[in-house]
Amino acid sequence: MSGMASGSMIHMDWQSTAEGETILQNFYNPHSSGRKLFGLLEKPSIPINIEEVSYKLFFVGKSGIGKSLTIARFAGINSPASYFETAGIQKINILWPVKIWEKIILFKLQCWDVGENSLKKYSHILPSCKNRADGIVFVFSFMDRATFTELIPSINKMTKDDPSHPAVTVIGTRYNPAINMEVSLAEARELELKLRTPVLKMGVVSPGERHEVHKVAPLLNIICEQLWIRDQEYLLKQGLSS
Amino acid sequence: MVSVMCLTTTGGMPLFNRSHGNIDTFSFSSMASLNGVHMYGKSHNMLLKSTATEDMTIVWREFENSITLIAAGVTLDEQTLSELSQAVFNTLVMFVGIEELRNVKNVERLRKDLRMSFATIEKLLQAVDLTDTTGPNSSLLNYTAVMLPPDPELLQSYVDSWSECVASMFCCVIIEGSLAAASSGWWQLDRVDRYLLSLVIPSSDASTSSDVPVFLPVKSPTVPFRLVSCTPMQGIRIVALCGPVPDLYQFEQLAIQAWKSVIDLLNDCAALYPRNIALSFVFHESVLGFLLIDDMLGKMAISGSVSGHRKPVKCPSHILRSFYYQCVHDMVVEKDETAKQTEIYWCAEHYKTFAVRDQDTVLCLLFSSVVPTHAMRLICKETLVQISQDKSISW
Ligand SMILES: Nc1nc2c(ncn2[C@@H]2O[C@H](COP(=O)(O)OP(=O)(O)OP(=O)(O)O)[C@@H](O)[C@H]2O)c(=O)[nH]1
Numbered sequence: 336m337s338g339m340a341s342g343s344m345i346h347m348d349w350q351s352t353a354e355g356e357t358i359l360q361n362f363y364n365p366h367s368s369g370r371k372l373f374g375l376l377e378k379p380s381i382p383i384n385i386e387e388v389s390y391k392l393f394f395v396g397k398s399g400i401g402k403s404l405t406i407a408r409f410a411g412i413n414s415p416a417s418y419f420e421t422a423g424i425q426k427i428n429i430l431w432p433v434k435i436w437e438k439i440i441l442f443k444l445q446c447w448d449v450g451e452n453s454l455k456k457y458s459h460i461l462p463s464c465k466n467r468a469d470g471i472v473f474v475f476s477f478m479d480r481a482t483f484t485e486l487i488p489s490i491n492k493m494t495k496d497d498p499s500h501p502a503v504t505v506i507g508t509r510y511n512p513a514i515n516m517e518v519s520l521a522e523a524r525e526l527e528l529k530l531r532t533p534v535l536k537m538g539v540v541s542p543g544e545r546h547e548v549h550k551v552a553p554l555l556n557i558i559c560e561q562l563w564i565r566d567q568e569y570l571l572k573q574g575l576s577s
Numbered sequence: 578m579v580s581v582m583c584l585t586t587t588g589g590m591p592l593f594n595r596s597h598g599n600i601d602t603f604s605f606s607s608m609a610s611l612n613g614v615h616m617y618g619k620s621h622n623m624l625l626k627s628t629a630t631e632d633m634t635i636v637w638r639e640f641e642n643s644i645t646l647i648a649a650g651v652t653l654d655e656q657t658l659s660e661l662s663q664a665v666f667n668t669l670v671m672f673v674g675i676e677e678l679r680n681v682k683n684v685e686r687l688r689k690d691l692r693m694s695f696a697t698i699e700k701l702l703q704a705v706d707l708t709d710t711t712g713p714n715s716s717l718l719n720y721t722a723v724m725l726p727p728d729p730e731l732l733q734s735y736v737d738s739w740s741e742c743v744a745s746m747f748c749c750v751i752i753e754g755s756l757a758a759a760s761s762g763w764w765q766l767d768r769v770d771r772y773l774l775s776l777v778i779p780s781s782d783a784s785t786s787s788d789v790p791v792f793l794p795v796k797s798p799t800v801p802f803r804l805v806s807c808t809p810m811q812g813i814r815i816v817a818l819c820g821p822v823p824d825l826y827q828f829e830q831l832a833i834q835a836w837k838s839v840i841d842l843l844n845d846c847a848a849l850y851p852r853n854i855a856l857s858f859v860f861h862e863s864v865l866g867f868l869l870i871d872d873m874l875g876k877m878a879i880s881g882s883v884s885g886h887r888k889p890v891k892c893p894s895h896i897l898r899s900f901y902y903q904c905v906h907d908m909v910v911e912k913d914e915t916a917k918q919t920e921i922y923w924c925a926e927h928y929k930t931f932a933v934r935d936q937d938t939v940l941c942l943l944f945s946s947v948v949p950t951h952a953m954r955l956i957c958k959e960t961l962v963q964i965s966q967d968k969s970i971s972w
């Protein structure tokens with residue numbers, strides 16, 4: 336990421352405005368407190384002139400680090416009470432409306448979640464997940480130092496030789512500044528400068544929390560903006576070379 | 578309340594311990610002693626199969642001379658716990674393959690790999706746990722849940738063309754958790770494989786699509802397939818068992834192409850839930866719910882809401898499940914044809930149940946308590962005939 340500064344295009348708190356809340360009304364699940372998961376042929380009932388853009392995101396990180404939980408929170412679906420390791424690839428499409436400059440755009444974030452042990456055991460899974468990925472989301476835990484140290488090697492391994500130059504996102508789970516975390520904020524900041532990308536922080540979960548959507552909105556907005564910027568830069572380059 | 582522990586047979590190394598309901602998971606030391614008694618018996622040429630305390634039954638099973646499972650449950654008999662152990666072992670095969678279980682080289686590695694099976698094992702435990710009356714639990718161990726949609730031939734023809742389009746003989750459509758139609762290949766799979774596959778398919782509100790490597794415990798225990806599925810609309814899951822192609826992305830594209838013009842039909846089927854049988858099929862007015870079992874194909878359909886009006890009993894499908902496990906199960910598993918019962922009933926304060934068996938098919942009906950006991954037999958028998966003859970549904 337270079338050139339354009341983050342937070343300058345997307346209205347970071349648009350989802351809390353009257354306009355944003357009105358649009359988001361159509362994303363909730365009438366049978367639960369959470370949001371709805373839309374099938375491949377489904378769409379929320381929003382004005383048809385709202386443009387849709389689709390991206391593929393691949394989530395990477397150690398087993399039990401919080402990939403599935405993070406995606407479930409992003410999707411606004413009630414995550415199961417007990418933890419089960421993910422078997423194979425589970426893909427969740429998250430529909431998320433954002434306001435970029437004066438325009439509302441519907442982002443379809445196709446989140447590819449893989450159980451780390453499936454990934455190791457079956458060799459066909461990695462290519463399927465990496466193929467044409469627009470972004471790779473690296474997940475570590477603020478409470479597990481080793482997962483933080485492994486980030487840079489893992490990012491290098493995943494993105495080198497990848498002609499599609501996927502956007503790199505870093506998410507730290509179990510973030511709790513009130514306690515002494517294994518990974519300090521200063522270290523996270525250092526990594527942000529090095530990678531020139533923000534380290535997103537997932538706090539401790541309190542089940543059944545209201546306003547969950549407003550908790551995850553800033554993180555989703557940052558991810559959407561990264562993907563948007565990547566597209567703009569790509570278009571610019573195309574324009575220059577043609 | 579039910580619990581299953583898994584250990585290596587030779588070393589007695591614990592591999593995992595899963596339980597469901599209000600049961601204390603066994604401590605490491607009680608696991609060790611339970612395994613110890615079993616080993617002690619073996620060293621004296623005795624096979625310890627089961628034991629029972631006042632409220633709990635414990636069953637030991639060994640598989641491939643390599644894996645020991647110990648199952649413990651409240652209100653469950655030896656037969657059911659033994660079937661549960663077998664199903665749990667098959668699930669392990671489904672996720673890691675038989676080789677890794679037959680000769681355990683690296684216990685630590687196996688322990689990690691087995692964790693992939695936990696979500697499915699949880700469903701097996703849930704299927705036998707009768708003390709869990711909270712959720713909309715209507716599953717029976719070893720039976721694929723199906724629904725009886727209207728116009729089954731039309732739906733079947735779409736599944737057949739889907740099967741061609743995705744180049745897989747093994748395809749099905751799951752609607753609100755029940756199988757609505759399947760390719761003939763799907764029905765030719767062994768019932769054990771078919772049942773476990775149905776448990777591994779995620780529900781439509783858990784993910785948009787999925788691609789899960791699975792071994793088939795009977796048909797293919799050493800070479801994995803891919804169980805691929807996606808949700809075109811909430812409540813509906815399109816499934817195929819695939820080889821290396823198509824990948825998940827292509828699969829989604831194919832599914833959209835094949836099913837986008839059929840969405841209305843699928844939605845009509847979804848609207849049947851939780852009745853689970855076409856509206857054109859009318860039950861006698863005293864019938865509140867039904868449980869229909871085909872023991873040869875290993876399928877069952879259940880509904881606690883067929884009448885649409887008044888609900889005199891609280892948890893109809895829970896009553897049907899209890900009736901099944903406490904009475905009907907014995908009737909089904911009895912091997913000796915001449916000893917096999919063909920009818921059985923229960924009378925309780927607020928309801929009555931009656932089951933009839935015709936070869937491999939068993940129909941259990943739940944009645945309100947006002948129905949005369951002698952009338953139940955006739956209604957039940959007639960309903961079974963009606964189900965097998967009605968051309969607008971297919972059983
Ligand atoms: N307190 C807290 N717990 C978390 C957090 N993230 C994850 N967990 C817990 O960690 C466990 C594992 O999380 P998952 O999201 O299922 O792990 P995963 O990365 O998907 O793991 P695999 O599927 O095995 O690769 C769950 O029990 C979560 O509740 C967090 O930010 N805070």
Ligand SMILES: [Mg+2]
Pocket residue numbers: 402403404419420421448449450
């Ligand atoms: Mg996971």
